[in-house]
Amino acid sequence: MQKLILCLAILLPLSFNVAGAEFNKKGLDAFFNALDVNEKAMLGVTVRQDNTLLYQRNIGFSQVEKGIKADANTAYRVGSITKTFTAVMIMQLIEDNTLRLSDTLHNYYPQFPNANAITLEHLLLHRSGIFNITNAPEYTGYMTNAQTKAKMLERMAAFDADFAPGEKQSYSNAGYILLGYILEEVTGMPYAKLVQEKIIKPLKLERTFYGQKINTQNNEAHSYQHKSVWQVMPETDMSIPHGAGAIVSTSDDLSRFFSALFNGKLVSQDTLKKMMTLVEGLGMGLFRMPFGELWFYGHNGGIDGFVSSAAYQPESKISFAVTANGMNYTFNDILIAVLSAAYGMDVQVPDFSAKEVTLNEEQLRTFEGTYVSDALPMDINVFLQNGVLHAQATGQGAFPLAAYENNVFKFDAAGIVMKFESPGDSASGFTLEQGGGSFAFTRAAQ
Template sequence: MRTTFAVLISILVFFSCQDKNKNASLSANKPANIPLKIDSLLIKYEQNGAFMGSVILSQKGKTIYKNTVGYSDVETKKKASTNTRYRIGSVTKTFTATLVFKAIEEHKLGLNQTIESYFPNIKNADKISIAHLLQHRSGVQSYTKDKWFFENRTQYISSEDMLAKISTYQSDFDPNTQAEYSNSNYFLLALILEKIYNSSYDTLLQENICKPLGLNDTYVGKEINIQANESYSYSYDKKWLKFPETHLSSAKGTGSIVSTPKDLNRFFENLLTGKILSEKNLLLMKDIKDRFGMGLFRYKINDRQGFGHRGRIDEFRATSIYFAKENLTFTLVSNGSKMDINELYQEIIKVYLNDALVEISENDLKNFVGVYVSQSDPDDTVVFIQDKNVLVNFIKNEFKAPLVYKGNNRFVLEQMYAESISFTFSADGKQMVFEQSGGKWDYIKE
């Protein structure tokens, strides 16, 4: 059970706008003030110098909300718009994974095929499979951990030089024994795609994904071109400062794509509704092991489950998620932020979902405060404290996680990149059931 709480630690992802377009409205069954609430959030953060970027929500291919705040070029005061093109960082990986699965469907690759014929100099190449690369289970060290990369990231680096550098790394672990995020995995996958098709990654992207889906603003980026409606990225130190751009030669297949929120929504909706890959392969992409799917992450917001990916490159950040039950696709892309983007998009999604909070009195909450001991392992305890009318999970006497009350003595610890944890108490508070990922454990109050 102790390992369950480890998922609370943030996952570091390396590769991982003001347009007042009010003619797009949210779906008719939502309160009319929801667009105004989201607008006010974005405007507030823009005015505080905390955020520049673009947000879009769509259902069944129809845009139901969009807005952009900030500048694509601060120096010239060029306003960003909903058509501004941004670097999307590691969201690129979902495109790469999709291309790999299309190659598998064309019998050009096998999921369990090992990579020694492509990269004989990679450590453990005879044990590393295509599946291991897709799911970050290869043990190949991420080149973004290498000081050499950050010293050279703004310069052109050939694929041959990148491969040579990756080939010098020792394995972080034996293949398939654990998982660790590595940009090297997806760089290698992109090279494999180029070899088996004898074509460039950009051409494969256009022919197999962009043209069929009509993604006219999605492509492999080059040097940022403001005249082509692309955006710079910015850090903040009393004012917005242009961030030196990474040369995307080093980000092939792992963080090299430029796109718009609208294109990203279209891509993720088509992918996750089965319009690009077979049902079998889509299920494989969504199969989560040690936090990672094959080109996808699983997200949980207010007990709702979605799949998507997030990314960061330079000061660009992007997140796209598709929620199947709600038929809702969401994308947020930022080119400058002082705040945690995760908090912003959770806030936006919660406003849209319009979930009413269930109230509980401070007096009733007292029943559930205390230490609960697992009936199967006396060393496994869960601690709850009270902050006014909020129950707080106190983890290892240092991490405080406020819980959301769902009614009927049930509280939920929401986690963005892992399954939510549910705590259901008996009415007298003497017993508690801990649930996560389909598992249930019984606890008794000390």
């Protein structure tokens, strides 16, 4: 799973009238034109309202090396959006009395700590206490290699429980991998076939499937990171994420999937209500995303260099999906632009005309230090490493800063701008701007 640095907001807090709004296609086209020309993102986006297509566009490449442009049929790995598919299939089996929410993990995999007390409900709500396997130090050492189910079970069961079942909530990919395995145990069908039978075929999702090795002949995108140019990312073997993250899809298919889910095509309204009920911020394969006075229900995903988000708004019947295979811009701002357009609001088109400037090491060292804020519960350490200024917030990874003026630095991938006060011998503080917010930091006393 990917973690956006500092991620101060999910979606823009605004007040607006949704009734009768006309989609702002011109504004959103201009926004994506700017991102495309400046190599800020490669993605697909779809917006629907009550099954009517409002907008669909792809920018960037499915294969940068060969110059192959992405199109509406390009399929992207969607990471943890898979969890919504998995939760739906579990709930379908509960509806037909094959499973119960109270069934315990012990019935299937008794080797796990607390297996006799961990229920399907705990797994669905991330309340099992099972260690999140993707946080294991050794995970990156094997993630690109095929793993058997037996080996994955051995790896996951080897960790002690993080907490007692039901005690609290902690996001766990392992929990949804296990739910995927349980689906296979109960039905006798591989997950890939089951998702075809239960969801993909009934909804006629023609470009959605369980992923294998990326097949470019099938118009499947590779993922990339941007370091002066787009560079291809390592490819997770899909035997690993399974029911937690192995689905491949398009933005159009995902928008139709979420619309179908919320309109009674997959589960009953009573079941959907259970899935939407949040416990410490998470539902069953769903969570809430705020946009103004509205709440969207959906899921985000991140795997390798892929980033995605898809959700549905029940009152306005808007569904959207964004599937990206390369990000050099803050993903949150893309979601803000998409939803602003959906509700007929102005779309802020970014200006990328500013160019980086070069500062020498003596100048950069004036910004080094630890900075604190009364507005945010984190410190930010600014330091020089290999001639490049970096920043690191409490509990998060370090990220490089690019200078655009003598005292203004940016990290475009997370939409971060840091404006330092005139340094002199050493900067006394800076203003952090991200996601529409502005936060003052001052240098901590030595």
